[in-house]
Amino acid sequence: MLAFVAATLLIVAWIDETMENYLEQKAISFSEELSQEKQDFFHANGRDALAADISAFSVKNTDSREIYVLFDASCEVIAGAPGRLPNEFSNAEICGSLVAAGGTRIFALSRSISELDYQSEFISDALKIDEAVAQFAQLPNGESILSVLVVPEIEETRDFLDRTLAWLVGLLFAVGLAGAIFVTQAMSHKLDKVNSMSRDIRKGDLSRRVPLDGSGDEFDHLSANLNSMLDRIEQVLESHRQVTNDIAHDLRTPLTRIQTRVETLKSKLTKGEIAQEQILKIEAEIQSILQIFNALLQIAGIDSGRAANSFCEVDLATICFDAVELLQLSAETNDLSLEHSFYEPAAVKGDRNLLFQAVTNIIENAIKYSPPGGKISVMLKRNGNNCEITITDEGPGIPEAEFSNAFKRFYRFERHRGTEGHGLGLSLVQAVVELHRGSVQLKNLEFGLEVSVLFPSS
Amino acid sequence: MDILIIEDDAVVSEFISERFEAEGHSVDLVHDGKSGLAKAKTDSYRVLIVDRMIPKLDGLAVIRAIRSAGLNTPILILSALADVDERVAGLDAGADDYLVKPFEFQELLARVNVLSKRASHSSGSQEELVVSDLCLNLRTRKASRADTRIELQPREFRLLEFLMRNVGQVVTRTMLLEYVWDYYFDPRTNIIDVHVSRIRQKVDKGFDQPLIHTVRGAGYVIREPG
Numbered sequence: 001m002l003a004f005v006a007a008t009l010l011i012v013a014w015i016d017e018t019m020e021n022y023l024e025q026k027a028i029s030f031s032e033e034l035s036q037e038k039q040d041f042f043h044a045n046g047r048d049a050l051a052a053d054i055s056a057f058s059v060k061n062t063d064s065r066e067i068y069v070l071f072d073a074s075c076e077v078i079a080g081a082p083g084r085l086p087n088e089f090s091n092a093e094i095c096g097s098l099v100a101a102g103g104t105r106i107f108a109l110s111r112s113i114s115e116l117d118y119q120s121e122f123i124s125d126a127l128k129i130d131e132a133v134a135q136f137a138q139l140p141n142g143e144s145i146l147s148v149l150v151v152p153e154i155e156e157t158r159d160f161l162d163r164t165l166a167w168l169v170g171l172l173f174a175v176g177l178a179g180a181i182f183v184t185q186a187m188s189h190k191l192d193k194v195n196s197m198s199r200d201i202r203k204g205d206l207s208r209r210v211p212l213d214g215s216g217d218e219f220d221h222l223s224a225n226l227n228s229m230l231d232r233i234e235q236v237l238e239s240h241r242q243v244t245n246d247i248a249h250d251l252r253t254p255l256t257r258i259q260t261r262v263e264t265l266k267s268k269l270t271k272g273e274i275a276q277e278q279i280l281k282i283e284a285e286i287q288s289i290l291q292i293f294n295a296l297l298q299i300a301g302i303d304s305g306r307a308a309n310s311f312c313e314v315d316l317a318t319i320c321f322d323a324v325e326l327l328q329l330s331a332e333t334n335d336l337s338l339e340h341s342f343y344e345p346a347a348v349k350g351d352r353n354l355l356f357q358a359v360t361n362i363i364e365n366a367i368k369y370s371p372p373g374g375k376i377s378v379m380l381k382r383n384g385n386n387c388e389i390t391i392t393d394e395g396p397g398i399p400e401a402e403f404s405n406a407f408k409r410f411y412r413f414e415r416h417r418g419t420e421g422h423g424l425g426l427s428l429v430q431a432v433v434e435l436h437r438g439s440v441q442l443k444n445l446e447f448g449l450e451v452s453v454l455f456p457s458s
Numbered sequence: 459m460d461i462l463i464i465e466d467d468a469v470v471s472e473f474i475s476e477r478f479e480a481e482g483h484s485v486d487l488v489h490d491g492k493s494g495l496a497k498a499k500t501d502s503y504r505v506l507i508v509d510r511m512i513p514k515l516d517g518l519a520v521i522r523a524i525r526s527a528g529l530n531t532p533i534l535i536l537s538a539l540a541d542v543d544e545r546v547a548g549l550d551a552g553a554d555d556y557l558v559k560p561f562e563f564q565e566l567l568a569r570v571n572v573l574s575k576r577a578s579h580s581s582g583s584q585e586e587l588v589v590s591d592l593c594l595n596l597r598t599r600k601a602s603r604a605d606t607r608i609e610l611q612p613r614e615f616r617l618l619e620f621l622m623r624n625v626g627q628v629v630t631r632t633m634l635l636e637y638v639w640d641y642y643f644d645p646r647t648n649i650i651d652v653h654v655s656r657i658r659q660k661v662d663k664g665f666d667q668p669l670i671h672t673v674r675g676a677g678y679v680i681r682e683p684g
Binding site for chain 1: 469473480540541542543544546560562563613639641642643644645646647648649652653656674675
C-alpha cells in the first residue's frame, strides 16, 4: 500500500514537472518568435518604423500579452510601455546588465524573484517562469529591443493541471484501493480455501482437497501441488491402514477356525483334566484376539465414512439416557454413582448405534478408572449450534502430556497397563465423533477427568 | 432339510455349513441367487441364510421373490454391508434378521436357532410365558417363580421376556442389546452380563434348579431343568 502511494506521488510529480517544462519551453519559443519578428521588422523597415510600430502597439494594446520596449544605446526608453513590466527592477538596470552581458538573452520576469540570472542562455531551473518570459536582443545600431510575453496562463494552467492531477490521484487512489481490496479479498478467499482444507485435514479428514479454479495462476499451481502431496500422503496412510486391516481381516478366518477346533477338542475332554484348563485359556486368548480384530475392523469401517450416507436425525438426549440406563448396573457393581443431567432433546444427524457405542465407551472408561465411591456425571448441553456431551469422573485423570496419545490405537497409559482392555475404546470414540464432524476433548479436573464431545446440531 | 445357505464365498459358505452340520443341522448350499430361489421354492427349509451380493440374482431380489411367492420361511441376511440403511433395506425386503460379516459362528448359530424356533410355534399373542415354575404374565407385566412374586424393572422384564420367548435357545449379548435395548453393536465388555446376572439373582437365587445358564463363548440360555 505504501509503495503504491509512493509510486503514485512520484508519477504525479513527474507529470507536473514535465507539463511545466513543456509549458515553459512553449512560452520561450513563442517569445523568441516575437523578438525575431521585431528584429526582422527593424531590418526591413528601419529603426524609426520599428519605434513607431512599438509605440502604436503599446498605445493600442494596453492589455496585450506582448510588451515591447525599445532602448537606446544608453538604456533610455525610446518606445514601448516599460511600466507594464512586472518586475521590481528598473528598466535601466535590466537594460544595463543585459547590454553588459551582450548578445541575446532569454530570461524570466517575476515579482517573486529577487535576482535575475542573465548569465544563462536559458532560463535556469531556479528561475521558474512566474508571469512572463522576456527576450533581450541588441540591434546592429547599438540600440536594443526587449520583447516580453506575459503568460499568466502558466499559473492558471498549472492550477488546472494540479487540480486535474489531484482528481487523477484521487481517482487512482480509489481505483487502486478498490483493486487492492479486490485482490486481497480474492487472495484471502483463495487462502481461505487452503486454510479450511488444512483445518479439516488436521481434524483427520485426509480426503479434503483444495478446489482448483482452472485459472492456471500461481494459486492454482500451489493448490495442485498441495493436492498431489496430499494424494501421496493419503496413499501412504491408506496402504498402511490397509495392511493393518488386511492382517486383521485375513487372520480372522484362520483364527476362527482354530477357535472351532479348540471348541471341538474341548468337548472331547472331560471336566477337571489339566488339558481342559489349558484349552479354556487358549479359548480365552483366541477370543480376545478376535475381539481386537473385530474392534480394529469396526474402526476401519467407521473411518471409511460409509455410515455417513445413512445418517438420520437422532436425539442425543435419548442416546445418553439409554447409555446411562444400560451402564447404571455396571456402575453400582463397582460402587460408583452414575448421574445424568439433561432434560431437553438435542437433535443431531447421525448413526444412533455408533453414537450410543461411543457414549457407552466413554462412560465405561470412567467406570473402569474411578475409585470406589466415586461419582460419574453425564451432562448434555446445547451450545449455540452445537450439542455438547460432558462426562466427568473422579478418577486419577490422564497426564496432560498424554492427551494426544489417548486416542491412538492400542495406546495404553502406563498406569493402566495390567488392567483389562485393548486400548481401542477411545480410538473408536474418536472415529465415531469424526464421522459426525464433531470433536472430542479431554480436561483434567481437580479430581478426575472430563471428556467433552461436541457435535454440530442439526 | 434345516437350512439353506445362499452364499457365493466358498470359504465362508463351507465353513458355516461344516459348523452347522457339526451342530446337528442339515444344510443345503448354493452359490448364486437364481438356484437359491429355485431351491427355496421347491424344498422346505426351517431357515434361509442369504448373502446380499451374490451372482445372477442379488440377495434382496431373492428375498422379495420368496416373500411374494407366499413363503414365510425365516430369512437371515449375512452381509458385509454394515450400514444402518443396508440393514433397514434388508429387513424391509422381508428378511427377519441381519448379521454383518465378519461374524462369529456362535452369533450366527444363536440367531438361526432363534429364527427356526420362532417359525415352529407361532408365538403371536401369548398371554403368559412359562419355563418350569417361572411365570411371566405379558398382560399384567408380572413375574413369579413358584408363586413368589419377582419385582422387575421394565428393562429387566423385557430381558426376561426375550430369554423366555427363546427358551432352550442360546441368545447372544448382541441379540440382547438389539432386542432389549434396541441398539445394534457388539458389546465387547461385560455391560450386558451385569444385567443378566441381576436377572439371575432375582430368578434363580434360593432355588435348587437354576433356569438361566451361561454358554461360554456364546451367550445365555433359559431352559427347563433336567
